[in-house]
Amino acid sequence: MKKLKEEFKLLTWKKKNKLGLALATLLFAGGTALAALPVHAAPKESKLPCQELFHDMQGTLVIKNLKTDRTFVCNSERSQQRFTPESSFKVPNALIGLEVAAVQDEYDVKRWDGVVRPFEVWNRDHSLASAMRASAIWYYQAMARDIGAERMKSYVNRLQYGNMDISGGIDTFWLNSSLKISAEEQVGFMEELVEETLPFQEQTMKTVKRIMIDNDQDDYTVHGKTGTRLSDMGLGWYVGYVERGKTDWVFATNVDSSGTTAKTVTMEALKRLGIL
Numbered sequence: 001m002k003k004l005k006e007e008f009k010l011l012t013w014k015k016k017n018k019l020g021l022a023l024a025t026l027l028f029a030g031g032t033a034l035a036a037l038p039v040h041a042a043p044k045e046s047k048l049p050c051q052e053l054f055h056d057m058q059g060t061l062v063i064k065n066l067k068t069d070r071t072f073v074c075n076s077e078r079s080q081q082r083f084t085p086e087s088s089f090k091v092p093n094a095l096i097g098l099e100v101a102a103v104q105d106e107y108d109v110k111r112w113d114g115v116v117r118p119f120e121v122w123n124r125d126h127s128l129a130s131a132m133r134a135s136a137i138w139y140y141q142a143m144a145r146d147i148g149a150e151r152m153k154s155y156v157n158r159l160q161y162g163n164m165d166i167s168g169g170i171d172t173f174w175l176n177s178s179l180k181i182s183a184e185e186q187v188g189f190m191e192e193l194v195e196e197t198l199p200f201q202e203q204t205m206k207t208v209k210r211i212m213i214d215n216d217q218d219d220y221t222v223h224g225k226t227g228t229r230l231s232d233m234g235l236g237w238y239v240g241y242v243e244r245g246k247t248d249w250v251f252a253t254n255v256d257s258s259g260t261t262a263k264t265v266t267m268e269a270l271k272r273l274g275i276l
Helices: 002-015 050-054 084-098 128-134 137-147 149-159 183-194 202-211 258-273
Strands: 057-064 072-073 213-216 221-228 235-246 247-255
Touching: 002 128, 002 202, 050 057, 050 149, 050 213, 050 258, 057 183, 084 128, 084 137, 084 149, 084 183, 084 202, 084 258, 128 137, 128 202, 137 149, 183 202, 183 235, 183 247, 202 213, 221 258, 235 258, 247 258
Parallel strands: none
Antiparallel strands: 057 072, 057 247, 213 221, 221 235, 235 247
């Protein structure tokens, strides 16, 4: 009976249109983007000054209102180009780890192995939640090994996560390796997470959304995860969503820089749109 329920849940999920982004055409002169919006869009939200946001950096940004489906895009061509997710993969990794009981909950601690790593905050014991906040790669690599290649591949395929290629090694495939995903696909994944329609238990999704909280204010809450290609600091991600009242906005940004830069660009765009 449990297996039948899981199969029914998976089939129901697959029937949904995973992306449904309806990406806007970019028309802004001089490299600045003007999104072609639905007729119900408010005029004050009609412009997204991409050139001012990215300056001389190459990158892309997608922001989608889940209530109206209004979508803002900088560099629509790049938004469909796949890149390695780097530490933004900690979000699906955490979902899978919890679902298959590779970790018990957000408080499940792994002991530091004593190997000194580049960031001091990594060099200590971590829980699932603290390793998400500190982006401690070693914790999520250890969890991926506990998940195992077979179960990892099964869930990455169910999620239709990017190119679904984990051939680069069970604890490295998302780090400048075989797995790749676009900003458009990241937004689709985040939308499913917000709406809790991914093929996971409800509690699993709620837990991961909670440990993704990055900025909690009276008027809004930002749930987000950065990712940086540490080999050259030449690729950065910031993916997640904003809760504001009864409206959720999902976002994905990548730049030819660090995750910190991607986050800065995203936060400025959210402010310009009046979301923050």
